[in-house]
Amino acid sequence: GAGVSQSPSNKVTEKGKDVELRCDPISGHTALYWYRQSLGQGLEFLIYFQGNSAPDKSGLPSDRFSAERTGGSVSTLTIQRTQQEDSAVYLCASSLYGQGAYEQYFGPGTRLTVT
Amino acid sequence: AQSVAQPEDQVNVAEGNPLTVKCTYSVSGNPYLFWYVQYPNRGLQFLLKYITGDNLVKGSYGFEAEFNKSQTSFHLKKPSALVSDSALYFCAVRDGNDMRFGAGTRLTVKP
Numbered sequence A: 001g002a003g004v005s006q007s008p009s010n011k012v013t014e015k016g017k018d019v020e021l022r023c024d025p026i027s028g029h030t031a032l033y034w035y036r037q038s039l040g041q042g043l044e045f046l047i048y049f050q051g052n053s054a055p056d057k058s059g060l061p062s063d064r065f066s067a068e069r070t071g072g073s074v075s076t077l078t079i080q081r082t083q084q085e086d087s088a089v090y091l092c093a094s095s096l097y098g099q100g101a102y103e104q105y106f107g108p109g110t111r112l113t114v115t
Numbered sequence B: 001a002q003s004v005a006q007p008e009d010q011v012n013v014a015e016g017n018p019l020t021v022k023c024t025y026s027v028s029g030n031p032y033l034f035w036y037v038q039y040p041n042r043g044l045q046f047l048l049k050y051i052t053g054d055n056l057v058k059g060s061y062g063f064e065a066e067f068n069k070s071q072t073s074f075h076l077k078k079p080s081a082l083v084s085d086s087a088l089y090f091c092a093v094r095d096g097n098d099m100r101f102g103a104g105t106r107l108t109v110k111p
Helices: none
Strands: A005-007 A010-013 A019-024 A031-037 A043-050 A065-069 A075-079 A088-095 A110-114 B003-005 B010-014 B019-021 B024-026 B033-038 B044-050 B056-058 B064-068 B073-078 B087-095 B098-101 B105-110
Touching: A005 A088, A010 A019, A019 A088, A019 A110, A031 A075, A043 A065, A043 A075, A043 B098, A075 A088, B003 B087, B003 B098, B010 B019, B019 B105, B024 B073, B033 B064, B033 B073, B044 B056, B044 B064, B073 B087
Parallel strands: A010 A110, B010 B105
Antiparallel strands: A005 A019, A019 A075, A031 A043, A031 A088, A065 A075, A088 A110, B003 B024, B019 B073, B033 B044, B033 B087, B056 B064, B064 B073, B087 B098, B087 B105
């Protein structure tokens, strides 16, 4: 079946512009996560959605970052007034449920470059 | 909070030799532990997980991992490395709703 998809695969934007990154999780997966990865480094947790519950936003680095998940499926991560330090690969993952032994399935990522 | 540590940034092995990528964990209670692999310019792929039961877990691409409770370790192993195994490997632990990842270990397998 289809895996997690993300779009765009690459995004180059000018400093100060807003960007939207999209994630389409695996159908039926109730949990969705956003991570940020800089230059092949570790993963930085950003935000987590589980079903209809309020999202866990504890990882968002500033109020310029926000995310929503419509209809329990597609999610959009929005970065306002982008800064050069926002340049990274943004990874989306989904899992059947958000707790227990359920593994996450990752999308290919969106590489964001802020010039 | 649960956490994992990967003590080696880089591991180099020769093709055909056994490989080990180390991971130690810090949890309260029984851990759910995972290994993921990231090939260049790709997202992370799930390799294997430990839930309970047999301490030796077998996963994709011939990898296996040994859960050792007394040493709080979950090292990834493969009996015979391939050049195509060269990638970035992440250990992770489930912490409630979240998954905590290690910093990653870059494995290079040389011909």
